[in-house]
Amino acid sequence: MIALFNAQQSKEIDRRIIDEGEPGLKLMKRAAWHLFATVQSHYPHAQKLLVLCGTGNNGGDGLACAQFALLAGLDVSVFLSNENMHGDALSCLNELKALNADIRPLNDLEVFSQELGKTDLLIDALFGIGLNRPLNQASVQLIETVNTSPCPVISADLPSGLDADSGKHFGCAIKAEHTCTFLTRKVGLYTHLGPDFCGQIHYFDLHANLPQHISPVAYSHELNEWQPLIPTLSADNHKGRMGHVLLVGGHRNMMGAIQLSASACLHSGAGLTKIISDTQHLIPLTQQQPELMCYPPEALSEQLRQSDLLALGPGLGLDDWSGQLYQTCSQNNLPKVFDADALKWLAKTPVFNPQQILTPHPGEAAVLLDSDSRRIQQDRVGAIKAIQKKYGGVVILKGKGSLIYDGNRLELCPLGNPGMAVGGMGDVLTGVVAALWARGMTPFEAACTAVYIHAAAADECFKETGAAGLIPSLLPPKIGRLIG
Ligand SMILES: NC(=O)C1=CN([C@@H]2O[C@H](COP(=O)(O)OP(=O)(O)OC[C@H]3O[C@@H](n4cnc5c(N)ncnc54)[C@H](O)[C@@H]3O)[C@@H](O)[C@H]2O)[C@@H](O)CC1
Ligand SMILES: Nc1ncnc2c1ncn2[C@@H]1O[C@H](COP(=O)(O)OP(=O)(O)O)[C@@H](O)[C@H]1O
Ligand SMILES: [K+]
Structure with missing residues (x-):
């Protein structure tokens, strides 16, 4: 440390x-x-x-x-x-x-x-x-x-x-x-x-x-200081103990976003990974990843009752279809991970909720604070503190030196590389955060562990592929190995 x-x-x-x-x-x-x-x-x-x-x-x-x-x-x-x-x-x-x-x-x-x-x-x-x-x-x-x-x-x-x-x-x-x-x-x-x-x-x-x-303003740890906090598996482990995660998103043309989150969630050890997405995506999603359980939007209320945790936002979109899903989800009191478009919906009607993890990149952080990304980057510590104060819970401010803050502790992850700046990389992180929280870690520990493991997996990949070859879909198996 x-x-x-x-x-x-x-x-x-x-x-x-x-x-x-x-x-x-x-x-x-x-x-x-x-x-x-x-x-x-x-x-x-x-x-x-x-x-x-x-x-x-x-x-x-x-x-x-x-x-x-x-x-x-x-x-x-x-x-x-x-x-x-x-x-x-x-x-x-x-x-x-x-x-x-x-x-x-x-x-x-x-x-x-x-x-x-x-x-x-x-x-x-x-x-x-x-x-x-x-x-x-x-x-x-x-x-x-x-x-x-x-x-x-x-x-x-x-x-x-x-x-x-x-x-x-x-x-x-x-x-x-x-x-x-x-x-x-x-x-x-x-x-x-x-x-x-x-x-x-x-x-x-x-x-x-x-x-x-x-x-200090912040702490920074080694990856191997976070890994031991991941709950160990008992010999009589069963899927009911490993967390049931419901991922909501993947509007038309954005199936890939929710698919990447789901793949990362599965590889992070969630007991059940379920998706609510556009009806046209249900068959291809299941065909590509048979472990996933995929449902149409009409099944949302039922699935909210049968899940431990909700991750909302990858590929969600900003139209009426998205708004309806967002409304139903935001009224539910499951623990929630908000990413991508869900953060933009949240910014429209800010609610303070201690039971949530928000995962903005600087652009989304700007929307949450009604600011601009240049100002966010010029004072990342101030920005993450302001978001946490306004919305509550745990906040991950992504980008080089990703920050994690729970209102008390501030962590800075020094891992990661510029090859990670590619669409879909954040969707992968959302899946890891959701799985680790659903598996019983505290939200702050889950957020920190997920950020370190995600960046370490990307650094490992970078060594093999270089920056251009580093694409988000390569990460989940490496994430699985780092989680163990
Ligand atoms: N006990 C000590 O005194 C130690 C000091 N250390 C060194 O001391 C440094 C801090 O020393 P100082 O507090 O003197 O600060 P600096 O050496 O950073 O310089 C401050 C000077 O730069 C001027 N200045 C500030 N902004 C300017 C700008 N935009 N354009 C032109 N001039 C500008 C200030 O008016 C001031 O004269 C540390 O960074 C470290 O390198 C280390 O040796 C450790 C021990
Ligand atoms: N230059 C960089 N150095 C380290 N990490 C980076 C860098 N650029 C991006 N990342 C990481 O990659 C991920 C990108 O997430 P995000 O911008 O939300 O992508 P998307 O929304 O397309 O999935 C974040 O985890 C971020 O911290
Ligand atoms: K200097």
Whole structure:
């Protein structure tokens, strides 16, 4: 399990550690030592190092790293955005000056660019967690110069330009091959655009005693911490114990959506997987997957009485046919998983219900909050909390760094890959969530376990097929194996 913090908490932790007697300069030197050790282990042949330093303590990390590199015999050039430094960063600057280091002001982008062309590796120490406003034009141009150069980058604490809280950037951000992050793991490294900019993340606690009473924004676990929570099967197991799931959706032309959910639900171990769908789909659905029990819309009320859990939305549609099914389902008090079009129906007449799991992607989250997906992505943590507050239950906000929130705990799943951005991938997740909840897990555990297993199955598949070959129908058998 790892804990994820935002910038304000990270600053508070930093301050407390210093207040308790650990000098800031010592922490800075340790951070710099890890930066330099990362240079040595990942770029052992680098001879010429360029260190890009801002005016804050992030710049201080860079200056202290420059000192280690210089003492180790590397050819080091330091570019300073501004000489206006203070505190520990100023001490590091003075130490470096005493070594007659090559320190230059960043006042000519052309000179910087030429130097970068002769460099084996860049240390990015321009901005850390102190970045709190949009970058000015000069900083944007500087970062773009770095990003268009072939020179590899190690970022100190986080890629400069990235928002430690949300994973958005403040105009643009440095694209690093490695990011060495210190004291806390920042949530923005793991969600939204963060993973695109960070490269490989290395965490260093700087041998400090982290204060325990600051609760993190979110946690992240390993897949194998969720798997043991899946109920085990007794020798005299029978299908009545494994949950009866009713899936509702699959309007005309959208049979595939409900079919994918149903297949995932079956492979996740549900005792009975039943479908209410367009009448024309009933025979093909059964022919393709004989284990499924398929019913026409007229059988909905009867089947609601005979099921443990309802999953509503994949391929449901938004017309009268869909609306009638939605009305009947929403009035029923079975536990419910809402996905896809069901979320759009829910947004029309919001109801607070603790017995539900909502699975929006950012576009659907925007509908639920009457917002737009760009704003959702810029503050995914804020968005999932707002949805949960408005609608209740457990919410899964999908996308890179999928979040799961129950009003109390926030989990971030770091697994998954961009090949998952293909129609039908979310329908598969719905089936897994429904099956695990119906099998007796708590809704939060079912949601987390399903998200991790779904993403892990997609990562496994990606290794075999690549991104383009990763299609949702390949996932259910892999999901079955991961569930066991
Ligand atoms: N004890 C410590 O002091 C430690 C600090 N550490 C480093 O210190 C960093 C935090 O240091 P700071 O709080 O000084 O923050 P930063 O080094 O991120 O920089 C803040 C500076 O950048 C300026 N700034 C913010 N947004 C800007 C923008 N858009 N355009 C131009 N300038 C902007 C601020 O006015 C301020 O001067 C961490 O990220 C980490 O790298 C680590 O060395 C761990 C220990
Ligand atoms: N870039 C990505 N990285 C990780 N996971 C992703 C990425 N893009 C999509 N996903 C995952 O793929 C699934 C897509 O779901 P969704 O958008 O609802 O698809 P659909 O509605 O077509 O079934 C979600 O689980 C989401 O988290
Ligand atoms: K940085």
